[in-house]
Amino acid sequence: MKCFVSYLEVLEIKGQANFQSLIISMFEAVYVLVQKDNNEEGLEALSEMLEVEPRFFKKNFKELLELLTKIFRLPNIEGGVRRMTTEILVDYAEKSPALFRKRKEAL
């Protein structure tokens, strides 16, 4: 996943569009990592990508919110994972406030 993020960061916006179909798979991988081992690596990669290219996830904003909500509601979730999930939500809201204005329930 980090390799994928690393490549997306160096691609031009036009080139990134071709990889948008992988977003759902990326979200599923992040969820599986957290669910199985409380592994934060997927969340770290996601956070990095949102930091650098928030627009990449614009079309999948709904699915991103669903992912973060699902993670937050996992039983036995570690504090670090919960904190990172919250940070991702807050950072994304700062980067793309217009998206959150349309979906206030996200906050």
Add this chain to the structure above:
Amino acid sequence: MKKHIADTIGEVAGTIISAKDDAWPEFRTNVWNLFKDANINSVFAGFYILESFLTFAPDHFKEYTNDLYALFKLGLEH
């Protein structure tokens, strides 16, 4: 340790190739061979190498976007 070695290879290759694109002609072939290997550790090594390499010389794989797409798709789904 394996990740550290792979990261280092990626950085060294990236530094060399970003200075002169044809300085390491076998590099790309060697990376593809890692992904073709049945050993999962080789596949991981390939991803680690690319992760650090791409930050130095992203254009080196510009013509292979479709191949990278297929690799990432396979990696994310497994």
